Amino acid sequence: MSNVKENRWYSKDHEWVEKAGGSVVRIGISDFAQHQLGDIVFVELPEAGADVAAEESIGTIESVKTVSDLFSPVSGKVTKINDALESEPELVNSEPYDGGWMIEVEVEGDLDEQLQSLLTAEQYEQFLNE
Template sequence: MSEIRENLVYSDDHEWALKVEGNVVRVGISDHAQCQLGDIVFVELPEAGAAVSAGDSIGTIESVKTVSELYSPVSGTITKVNNSLEDQPELVNGEPYDGGWIIEVEVEGELEEALGKLLTAESYRAKVD
């Protein structure tokens, strides 16, 4: 069974978001998603400074099985990318909620409203179980 953390919110596309400070959220893919993908061998990261809208593709993630799109769960500006994934894409498999995060986004507009459009841990669990 996949780990679903209670302190996160989730998108229908299996990304998670966590408020880190101010209006900034950290984004990654869920444990469920990384399990479905299998061994991750490459992560295409977006550029810091890029504007994104909720649902926009922000890159791709490649596993031995497939290539999948990564989507932003919120609208705003990418403030940071996890460059560690360039040399260690397997961090997404081993630490999807910690060292394997993908980007940080400064949310445009009201943070709580943006996060409120996403799934709670309970709702996400019902979706994937």
Template sequence: MSEIREQLVYSEDHEWALKVEGNIVRIGITDHAQCQLGDIVFVELPEVGSDVAAGDSIGSIESVKTVSELYCPVSGKITKLNGDLESQPELVNSEPYEGGWIVEIEVEGDLEEALAKLLTAEAYRAKVD
């Protein structure tokens, strides 16, 4: 059974989001998603400063099994990338909620409203169980 953390919100596409500070949200893929993908060998990251809309592809994750798109759960501007993933993409497998985070985004508009459109831990658990 996959780990689902109560303090996070989740997208239908298996990304998680966590408010870091101000209007900044950290994004990654869920434990469930990394389990489904298998061993991750490469993460394609977007460019810092890119404007993105909720639902946009912001990169891809390549595993030994497949390549999957990474979708942004909120709209805003990419402010930071997890540069560790360039040399250690396996962090997404071993630490999906810590060292394996993917990007940080400054949310456009009302942060609470944007996060409220995502799934609670309970709703995400019901989706994947």
């Protein structure tokens, strides 16, 4: 069974969102997603300052099995990227909710409104079990 963290919101593409303070959120992929991908060998992320749109591609994640697109669960501006992933992409496997986070985004518009379009931890667990 995959580990689903309570204090996060999830997309059906298996990205998670965590409030980081104010209108800034931290984004990564779920434990389920990293298990499906296998050993992560490379992560391509947008630059800080880039505009991102909900449900649009923001980069790729490469594993020994495949290359997959990463999608932004929210719209806004990238304020920070996880530089550690450049030299240690395996953090996504070992710490998908902590050291393996991908980007921080300052959300455009109402944060709570954007989060409403995502799944709660409970809803995401049900989605995984379908």
